[in-house]
Amino acid sequence: MDLKTLKTFQMIVKYGSFIRAAQELNYVPSTVTMQIQKLESELGVQLIARGKEISLTEAGRLFYDQSLQIVKNMEQLQTNISDVKSGEAGHIRLGVTEPTASYRLPRxxxxxxxxxPNIHISIEVSNTPALSERILKGEIDFALSTAPGLGADFYFEPLFQEEFVVVMPENHPLxxxxxxxxxxxxxxxxxITSKTCPYRRMLEMVMQEIGNVTMDTMExxxxxxxxFYVEWGLGIALVPTIMVDSETKGTTVRSxxxxxxxxxxxxxxxxxAYPFQLASQKLYSYLxxxxxSHYQ
Structure with missing residues (x-):
């Protein structure tokens, strides 16, 4: 049996007539008759009792009741498949690093x-090395991050430069x-952040370039x-500018x-994986x- 046959059967029940069902479906009456005969043959049972007025057999009533949900589910499935094909639905596994995860992505x-509304998104927040590994394993689809290491099988599209400022206690000598x-x-x-953080590695490279300045650090x-650690006087920190749009109490910011x-x-x-397909392409273009537009 197929969806068309089930719909034909339901139309016959709705209008109580093979001819009326054929008219509503834009079929010739013989097509409707052949569909029902084939359906009854496949099931091995009579569904409709023919006469001056048609009526459902006991098997027909059972089949009708069950077919209503079947048709509804099949139509919903067809809609979902169509949405996926057009990129209007799907499930995207997105990786993202800080501060974008907290300060940009929610908006x-x-x-x-x-x-x-039919595109579902799962968010994985981590650093670039961890997200890179998960991408290669197929555990996430793509990520918002800094550039990966050299020699990896990645596509990376630069979007903007993350600028930094210095945050310090307001009474600090600097x-x-x-x-x-x-x-x-x-x-x-x-x-400073953890050893695997690209921001820390960049800072260490800069410090080496100016003469290997020895630093007192706290990870x-x-x-x-x-x-927040700066707020309690534990040291000074370089942080992305977006994180200090509103200064934390007891701190000051310097360029x-x-x-x-x-x-x-x-x-x-x-x-x-590039260029993206379906729903991923819609999210990629939007991101x-x-x-x-915000950070050029």
């Missing part, structure tokens, strides 16, 4: 998911300066937590002289438009 996804240079960190505790595993540190941020996926 963007709120608008995107209002526009595409607060007297208008801008902070690399050499100014000497003699003060610097709060904090979360970038978003850095400014960085020159171009001490910035990171290229963009969209990362397996090379073989790109939102992020580029």
């Amino acid at each position: 963007i996804l709120s608008k995107f998911m209002s526009r595409y 607060a007297l300066k208008e801008a902070i240079g690399p050499g100014d960190f000497r003699g003060y505790r610097l709060l 904090i595993g979360s970038m978003t937590a850095l400014k 960085i002289s020159g171009s001490l540190i910035h990171m290229t941020y963009g969209i990362l996926c397996k090379d073989s 790109k438009k939102e992020l580029v």
